[in-house]
Amino acid sequence: MRSWLKWAVPTTALVLAAAIGGGLLAREQYGTSVQGITPASPEPVAPEPVPGGLAFTADAAAHPDQGIVRALLEVHFDAINGRDYDGWKSTVVPAKWREQPRDEWLRAYRTTHDSDVVVHRIERTPDGTLRVLLTFTSTQDPAQAPPQLAEPCIRWRVVYPLVPDEGGLRLDINRFPGSALLDPCRPE
Incomplete structure (x- = not known):
């Protein structure tokens, strides 16, 4: 069980960081949108x-x-x-x-x-x-x-x-x- 934690925690942190970074980049690039329409x-x-x-x-x-x-x-x-x-x-x-x-x-x-x-x-x-x-x-x-x-x-x-x-x-x-x-x- 401990070997699973060794790779799961860093992988989860990496995925979470990538998602946040991607979201911030998209918001910067495209602005806030509602149902896919940029204001x-x-x-x-x-x-x-x-x-x-x-x-x-x-x-x-x-x-x-x-x-x-x-x-x-x-x-x-x-x-x-x-x-x-x-x-x-x-x-x-x-x-x-x-x-x-x-x-x-x-x-x-x-x-x-x-x-x-x-x-x-x-x-x-x-x-x-x-x-x-x-x-x-x-x-x-x-x-x-x-x-x-x-x-x-x-x-x-x-x-x-x-x-x-x-x-x-x-x-x-x-x-x-x-x-x-x-x-x-x-x-x-």
């Missing part, structure tokens, strides 16, 4: 100056679909800010614009201004869609704000699915109900 850079980093306040974290900017996402989101938020229903309609799936016809949309967005849009993460899914995690600020008359938060300034955190439609991608805003988190803006 995005917390600082918005735009590869180039962008009109309209659209920025990308380093992680999102490096995604191969970043250009497509940028183009779609620029049209989407510019349309909201410019009260351009047809522009907005070109960015969302038909089910959304059928649900919100022109007059209703114009009434709902008549005081809305969206800004400070930051894309934090872009992920491609196995079914060919993209999921885009972004934050933005909206200001509006509290009467036009979402009923759950009737505030003049709201900070949004949303996941927008982008789905193939008519040869391009469109926002499927209804696809993940409840995927938006909203808070009143806080003074900085």
Whole structure:
């Protein structure tokens, strides 16, 4: 029994040291992760100056679909800010614009201004869609704000699915109900 202890204790200590060292090395190399996803850079980093306040974290900017996402989101938020229903309609799936016809949309967005849009993460899914995690600020008359938060300034955190439609991608805003988190803006 003693001969077994002579090699078991040092071997166990060596394996334990290797595991700890490997874990520390992996954490240093890859950062902390949840379910295999390395968190995005917390600082918005735009590869180039962008009109309209659209920025990308380093992680999102490096995604191969970043250009497509940028183009779609620029049209989407510019349309909201410019009260351009047809522009907005070109960015969302038909089910959304059928649900919100022109007059209703114009009434709902008549005081809305969206800004400070930051894309934090872009992920491609196995079914060919993209999921885009972004934050933005909206200001509006509290009467036009979402009923759950009737505030003049709201900070949004949303996941927008982008789905193939008519040869391009469109926002499927209804696809993940409840995927938006909203808070009143806080003074900085």
